Amino acid sequence: MVETTGGGPGDGTAEVLDRPLPDGVRRRVVQIVSDGFGGLTVAELPAQLRQYARFAPNRRAKFAGNAMAAALETDTLFRQRIGEKLREAQPELAGALDSGSPPPAADPLDVAAAAYVLRPTGWVKLVASAGEEAQRADAERADEESRAELERLREELDRAREQTRSETERLRTELDAAKKEAESLHRKLRAALSDVKRGEAALRKLQGEMEAGRAEGQSLLSAAESESRRLKARLSEVEAALEASRRAAREGRSVEDMRLRLLLDTVLDAAQGLRRELALPPVSVRPAETVDAVEPGRMTPKDIAARALSENDPAILNQLLALPQAHLVVDGYNVTKTGYPQMPLEKQRLRLLGQLSQLAAQTGAEVTCVFDGAELVAPVLLAPPRGVRVLFSKPGVTADELIRQLVRAEPPGRPVIVASTDREVADGVARAGARPVASAMLLKRLS
Secondary structure (H helix, E strand, C coil): CCEECCCCCCCHHHEECCCCCCHHHHHHHHHHHHHHHCCCCCCCCCHHHHHHCCCCHHHHHHHCHHHHHHHHHHCHHHHHHHHHHHHHHCHHHHHHHHCCCCCCCCCHHHHHHHHHHHCCCCHHHHHHHHHHHHHHHHHHHHHHHHHHHHHHHHHHHHHHHHHHHHHHHHHHHHHHHHHHHHHHHHHHHHHHHHHHHHHHHHHHHHHHHHHHHHHHHHHHHHHHHHHHHHHHHHHHHHHHHHHHHHHHHHCCCHHHHHHHHHHHHHHHHHHHHHHHHHCCCCCCCCHHHHCCCCCCCCCCHHHHHCCCCCCCCHHHHHHHHCCCCCEEEEEHHHHHHHHCCCCCHHHHHHHHHHHHHHHHHHHCCEEEEEECHHHCCCCCCCCCCCCEEEEECCCCCCHHHHHHHHHHHCCCCCCEEEECCCHHHHHHHHHCCCEEECHHHHHHHHC
């Protein structure tokens, strides 16, 4: 509350504030002191404030606020000088405070700060009421902010609930779709398993029929062999009887001759009937042809390698191409760039293909010429010559790899000759069972 000390009645200087100065009032007091600070000389300022004499008002309020508030409270002369500057700046407010009736439209904080500096009668009540008003305003403002925050949180909660509801609906829809898809997949799986079981049953049935057919065929073959042996024995008997009849004929035994002829006709008719009943195919392969051996005159690449010929002798190539079903694979650019590299690529191809066509006509061998497609700037318009297969490698595949694919595609045992000077190609085709020859050998043979 308010205490009076040593002053006469109506003197506000005797009043003492029994509580801390409210923050809002204190900020306004510091601003009043900062505004009136510049109108005082350095000698009129308290010693602790003289270092802030050249500061701008805003910097003084920021850095010297506590010092100015303390000086205003303890230095009465300094407060009176600040009060005089305030009266000059706001004469209406100062007069209203002196008369004891502050303007009702004025800010309570401004009124309390001015009363604190000027110290009119009842200034303590003005400061206390301003503090209470500020606290009430702060409370109302905090209440409004709390209400606004509560309303915002409620809206966010509603939005979150709505989003959760929509997300739940979406997830439920996706779950239903996933369940339907899983059911569909289960049905398809069951159908596929049923098809597999039916296929396995059909396979087992077919295998049983095949076994039954094989057993029946074996039985028929055994019966045919048995019948053949019986007929052979019967034929021996007939031949013996025929020989006896011949001897009897020579001796004039005509009756026996007639009986033997009748028996022979009977046996022959029975053999023809058995042939029609068995419907055996004609014999195209003789048993001796099923025995694996080397026939005289037939040669293999290994036989040729044993001959006393030079490695580059074209006679070796002639012997290789003379083998049955021989296949000559030519590394095109490797041969042309070995024989005539100065010519353009197009002319190199035409020259080589013409020579290979003549070679194919002379030897009857299958001829395939492979070119690298990586060096082509456009598709080649080329009509392959008679007897020569022309291939270009695809993008990303070299001619060497295409040659190795051709060699691997051939059945084991077929004579395959690869013309290339590339050592990697030669080694690769040799491992695959082909016979590599140098490009120079092919060029000699073509020339």
